[in-house]
Amino acid sequence: MANKVKKLLIDGNDVTFEHYFRLMDSSKYTSKLLERAVNEFSKLPGVGRKTALRLVLHLLKQDISESEALANSLLELRKEIHHCKICHNISDQEICQVCSNPARDRSLICVVENIRDVMAIESTQQYTGVYHVLGGIISPMDGIGPANLTVGSLTQRVSSGNTREVILALSATMEGDATNFFIYRKLSEHQVKITTLARGVAVGNELEFTDEITLGRSLINRTLFEESLRKI
């Protein structure tokens, strides 16, 4: 019934619902420029058309210099950002701040999936080594294989002989575990210690609400109580 009503509304033409809603949606906008801006904002992850419209109307209320600052920062970001030649972290220079810092231990490489992981580890202020950003993890479902990642440059870094330890700090998922194992196999011919992050009960979590895999790993990775005191 609903189908018939909507098809009649547009002169009985055989159009899809998607097309129909697009027609309805576009008719709301009194300006093509406004619609275009809303379209662009709504392409961003987590931003629906309502939020996009709110953001665009907010910008219209601000001084034009605010919009110029936003547009210029985005353009400069896209044109001038580098990926560090050593670790593939995002950087303003060819070599990132971490790799170029003489105080960092270059013999200790922490392998992470993406730049957000680098930021998360840096925010702990506990890590003094350097990083290697893989650019993803092996995920056949998403068509991501080892060739799409920076594993090759990691093995090159390690084969140069200056690496003491590689810490695998990937997600605790099946894909993360598969990637860890792939890297482990690749690096096994080199004389390098390979470690992985301890997985255990999160701070503040009640034991009864912890899933059985995490709880099982916490038991396997248990530490001496005296050592846990030293880490506090």
Ligand SMILES: [Zn+2]
């Ligand atoms: Zn770097």
